[in-house]
Amino acid sequence: MVLKQRDFRLIVEHANDAIVVTEVQPLDEPGPRIVYVNHAFSRLCGYDRGEIVGRSPRFLQGPQTDRGTLQNIRKALEEVRPICLQLLNYHKSGQAYWVELSIMPLLDNDGTVSHFVAIERDVTQWRSLHESLYLQAVTDELTGLFNRRMFADVGNKYLNLARRQRTPLCVVMLDLDHFKHVNDCYGHHTGDLLLQLVGRVLEKGIRESDVAGRLGGEEFGILLPETALHDALLVVARIQDLLQSECRQASLPAGAWVTVSIGVSMLGEADTTLDCTLQRADQALYTAKERGRNRIEICI
């Protein structure tokens, strides 16, 4: 069966994907002009066809549109090759939306490029679903901190970097003291509030490049890259103080205020994985518990 040009036009016009055709030049400002868009393109960006044709697709970009992605597009256009990527655009209402975009050159019979065509699809919902699934997979629901798996992932990356750059890295393990008592006396809900409070304290007490995670029940970990032992000890002492002042400020019953036992270790020459360093922090934590709790112990 041979389709007529008119049939093709109808198909393109009513396709669910947004389609836009531009001229080839100029690649510098103001950019190539749009010569055609289908209905779906108008629907996607909120502008009527009359408001779109004659302008460059750049008018849909905005402050959060990634400059690196735009450079990749420009390079592909210069080299007259197809490219597929995701880009943030802005709807007429000002609302940002993500499109998956496939751009390709249209060639004349003699092989010269006459236009570029882009086929686009809204992937905003897909991306936010993906993001929330990712967050669920890497964070602890109660505290919002990294979960054990993500803590180990990031930790191993930090460890490799520290080994390569020969910079110090300290690993800390914290465990709440007599937490079972809190649950037993004040209920699981108060226990949960306390765990959330500890999560906030850890985030407050560390730098942005440090990482805190909930490793299990009432056990937490901290990674302190580019931090020598004496600085790590200052950090954990600050966290102990912060925990007491936050417990005081929170409307928790006084008997539910907790202390933490802390074990600190430092990346050693023989540590090839985070587990090695973490195990020593765990040993130090065990010693802190044995020696009466609410204290800091070191195992190097």
Ligand SMILES: Nc1nc2c(ncn2[C@@H]2O[C@H](COP(=O)(O)OP(=O)(O)OP(=O)(O)O)[C@@H](O)[C@H]2O)c(=O)[nH]1
């Ligand atoms: N509320 C709450 N409790 C939890 C959660 N995860 C673990 N726990 C409780 O944490 C308590 C841990 O008890 P233990 O291992 O005996 O430790 P502890 O009472 O803190 O005693 P030490 O560590 O020896 O000082 C148990 O009662 C668990 O049920 C949680 O997500 N929420």
